[in-house]
Amino acid sequence: SPLCPFAPLPLCPFLPPLHLAAKSIRLFAVTNSSTAREWYFLAAGTQAGPISQAKFEEMLQAGLVTRQTPVWTDGLSTWVPYGAIPADLPESGLGGFKSCSCCGRLVSTDNLLDFQSHRVCADCKPVYLQRLKEGLPPRFGSGVLAYAGNRAGFWIRAGAKMIDSFILWTFNSVVSVVLMLVFFGRAGRIMDPQDPDFLPLFLALYGSLFAIQLGSAALYNTWMVGRYGATVGKMACGLRVESPWGRPSYGRAFGRYAAELVSGMMLGIGYLMVAFDPERRALHDRICNTWVINV
Numbered sequence: 001s002p003l004c005p006f007a008p009l010p011l012c013p014f015l016p017p018l019h020l021a022a023k024s025i026r027l028f029a030v031t032n033s034s035t036a037r038e039w040y041f042l043a044a045g046t047q048a049g050p051i052s053q054a055k056f057e058e059m060l061q062a063g064l065v066t067r068q069t070p071v072w073t074d075g076l077s078t079w080v081p082y083g084a085i086p087a088d089l090p091e092s093g094l095g096g097f098k099s100c101s102c103c104g105r106l107v108s109t110d111n112l113l114d115f116q117s118h119r120v121c122a123d124c125k126p127v128y129l130q131r132l133k134e135g136l137p138p139r140f141g142s143g144v145l146a147y148a149g150n151r152a153g154f155w156i157r158a159g160a161k162m163i164d165s166f167i168l169w170t171f172n173s174v175v176s177v178v179l180m181l182v183f184f185g186r187a188g189r190i191m192d193p194q195d196p197d198f199l200p201l202f203l204a205l206y207g208s209l210f211a212i213q214l215g216s217a218a219l220y221n222t223w224m225v226g227r228y229g230a231t232v233g234k235m236a237c238g239l240r241v242e243s244p245w246g247r248p249s250y251g252r253a254f255g256r257y258a259a260e261l262v263s264g265m266m267l268g269i270g271y272l273m274v275a276f277d278p279e280r281r282a283l284h285d286r287i288c289n290t291w292v293i294n295v
Contacts, residue, residue: 042070042079100124100244123289124244150293152239154275157282157292161271163233168220172213179208221257226250238295243288252288259284 039056040049043064049072051059059065070079100112100121112119120128183205224231229247230240241248241256248256263270263283270283281291 037073040072041065151280152292152294153280156237156239157274160231160233160237160239163236164231167232168217171216175212176209179205218254218257222250222254225253225256234292239292240295242291242293248290252290256284256288256290259287262287
């Protein structure tokens with residue numbers, strides 16, 4: 001008998017594209033005939049779309065879109081694996097969300113502005129307009145920020161931070177030993193606190209250590225995040241820092257480190273925000289408009 005797109009289709013391990021295509025047909029059937037459904041999907045962390053319903057079905061048949069592929073279309077409030085979409089998803093039931101052309105995040109249509117056929121959210125608007133004023137082409141992100149499942153959680157970020165802290169601690173410990181030998185003599189001479197040279201040397205030593213520790217941490221975070229998008233700890237944990245336009249610039253990377261000092265000064269509350277923030281962002285991420293994502 002001919003296949004009916006509205007009838008339940010049993011899962012067949014040998015025909016996954018056919019099953020997914022039939023599901024797409026059922027989704028299309030509940031869409032208003034006057035409105036063509038468009039699809040977005042993530043492939044290797046990069047956003048693709050919009051693509052038409054017909055093109056989407058071709059990709060399903062070819063196996064380019066699978067049950068695990070994160071997709072988005074009208075009626076969804078966030079990115080979800082294609083296999084998890086209900087077959088009777090209404091066109092207007094959960095609508096009102098579109099992706100920003102710059103950062104790729106899903107934003108309420110009430111908070112999106114249309115500029116030259118591009119949809120721009122409030123966070124991206126200042127940079128977008130400034131680049132237009134300077135005669136520069138707009139920069140568009142990869143769309144990985146829109147997929148909530150990509151954002152790194154608290155514990156994995158804490159693990160990355162511990163690795164980075166150990167690296168900096170090792171470096172600063174070696175520098176401290178060298179400075180102590182320079183200031184107090186290679187023979188390990190113990191200076192008398194009553195010695196008039198003791199206090200100036202003591203203050204110079206600790207002042208130098210503080211400046212080196214602060215400077216090395218700033219240089220490490222700025223260079224690694226600005227150059228590679230991640231510190232060694234984040235690389236080891238499979239994480240990357242992203243801005244709405246991709247890898248942060250050196251200036252944004254330095255600003256993020258400076259803002260991270262504020263997170264630490266608040267008894268670590270700025271770091272703990274990751275566990276409760278809906279976008280899994282720390283205080284310094286909010287200040288500098290960055291995210292930490294799973295690669």
